Amino acid sequence: MAGKLPERSYPLLLAGLGVLFYFPFLGHVHLFDWDEINFAESAREMLVTGNYTRVQIDFQPFWEKPPLFFWLQAAAMHVFGIGEFAARFPNAVMGVITLLTLFYMGRSLVDARFGLIWALGYLGSVAPHFYFKTGIIDPTFNYFIFVGIWFLSRRNFLLSGLLIGLAVLTKGPVGALLAGLTFVCFWAINQFRPLLTWRDALVWVGCVAVVTSLWFGPEILLNGPWFLKEFITYQIRLFSTPDAGHEQPFYYHFVVVLVGCFPMSILAIRYLILPNKWTTKLLNTEIPERPNNQTPEQLFRLWMVCLFWVVLILFSIVRTKIVHYSSLAWFPVSYLAAYHLYQLITGEVRWSRWLTVGLLVVGGLFGLIITTLPLVGMNARQLAPYIEDAFVVGNLQAPVQWAGWEWAIGGAWLIALIICVLQIRRAGFRAILGLYGATAIMLWLYLAVVVPKIEQYVQGSVIAFYESKRGQRVIVEPIGYKSYAHLFYFQKQPPADPRLHDENFLLNGPVSLLTFLITKVDRADDYRKHPNLILVKEENGFVFFRRK
Secondary structure (H helix, E strand, C coil), X not given: CCCCCCHHHHHHHHHHHHHHHXXXXXXXXXXXXXXXXXXXXXXXXXXXXXXXXXXXXXXXXXXXCCCHXXXXXXXXXXXXXXXXXXXXXXXXXXXXXXXXXHHHXXXXXXXXXXXXXXXXXXXXXXXXXXXXXXXXXXXXXXXXXXXXXHHHHXXXXXXXXXXXXXXXXXXXXXXXXXXXXXXXXXXXXCCCCCCCCHHHXXXXXXXXXXXXXXXXXXXXXXXXXXXXXXXXXXHHHHHHCCHHHCECCCCHHHHHHHHHCCCHHHHHHHHCCCCHXXXXXXXXXXXXXXXXXXXXXXXXXXXXXXXXXXXXXXXXXCCECCHHHHHHHHHHHHHHXXXXXXXXXXXXXXXXXXXXXXXXXXXXXXXXXXXXXXXXXXXXXXXXXXXXXXXXXXXXXCCCCCCCCCHHHHHHHHHHHHHHHHCHHHHCHHHHHHHXXXXXXXXXXXXXXXXXXXXXXXXXXXXXXXXXXXXXXXXXXXXXXXXXXXHHHCCCCCCCCHXXXXXXHHHHCCCCCEEEEXXXXXXXXXXXXXXXEEEEEEECCEEEEEEC
């Protein structure tokens, strides 16, 4: 494809592919509890209250995130209405922007073909593709940090500082921390030789401070430093203790990147550890104010290796481990994979049999999982006796209708994987391009056909209950577990009664309206015996009670 299309059409091609793959079916499935619903609810409450300066959840101050991403979601909700499509729309737009950004970066570093390879790799890898169709903060947050580091590597401290400032407004000071640690890593590898002047440092810090003060400044002046204090306390808790049961082994994020970034993760492995010869060459390379055409590419590789290891090590140390915490590492992985693929195309390196083995083993395992999931759903009731978790058994009782062919999406992708890998030595770039394309098409179909059915098992019944109560003068609250789904899908209205956050009040207090309380089946035994509760129904792992 790259050889037949004129270079000037590459951006149009990438924009078209981004629109084709990222926007369809955004509203086809409910938002997932927690993060997607949490963030969308903050945006919804901005619209309901008209207060865009303070982040809220359940109409109470929410200190875990700054407001920039919620502003984007709220703007989309103004246009498209409150719902799943609007909540995910900003990330879909960011997906198209990201593809174009990678292309122009690649063209600046090497040539247009390299930029196209880089962007297509990001489009055709599992987690990077999937996350642009979600409503979580990280795709937008990561973009600001990555582009900020790009300008830092180009010694444009003004634009770098502005972008890192936007990252801080998106998810907090961790944005500046990640950029700072990456710079320190790069500086250390360069034996702490001077890389910037005091003026450069002041410009960068000043720009970060100016952008972040646009919201943090008025917030502190109007409400005091409570947000900053609570935010720092929350981050320390995430770092030092496993939050909400998200404790995983140290190597967790390495596995996430290996499988989640497939197939580009396999191509990137070769360059994730700097060979001694390459390191020496880089350390002996001067860093001029205006580097020549070769130096920026060499240095940018080093920046990307530093960024990868900073992210993986930092979030492996953090006790709370969630998939998207290490998602910033996907950018350096994508670059190093594109670099390796470009070297293969130009004949600078040879294809290794270990690449073939890696693609077949990791891809084969992933393909078996996505092929098996629909089969599990189709035979859910037969599998239930072999599962010990009562909540999962309840989930599997959901009356989900399967057509019977859904497993073929993963099966066809497995066949495409094998064909592409076996053809790589002969077909080269076209085979890898075919694998990227097959992965993108598979994800497009899977998210449209299979994921809505999986969501029905996980939370379909409880969200349907919340939606059935929307607009009624009733109280709807979860008990025994944490959830944000009732806020968004019941569309709770202010004013908020703070007593409703107290489970004892919900169970025993003088509630003023008809009150429904929902819990999970594996936590329901004590509530069944409670004298103030009447069982309404038990459905698909959830138990619904009404206060007397």
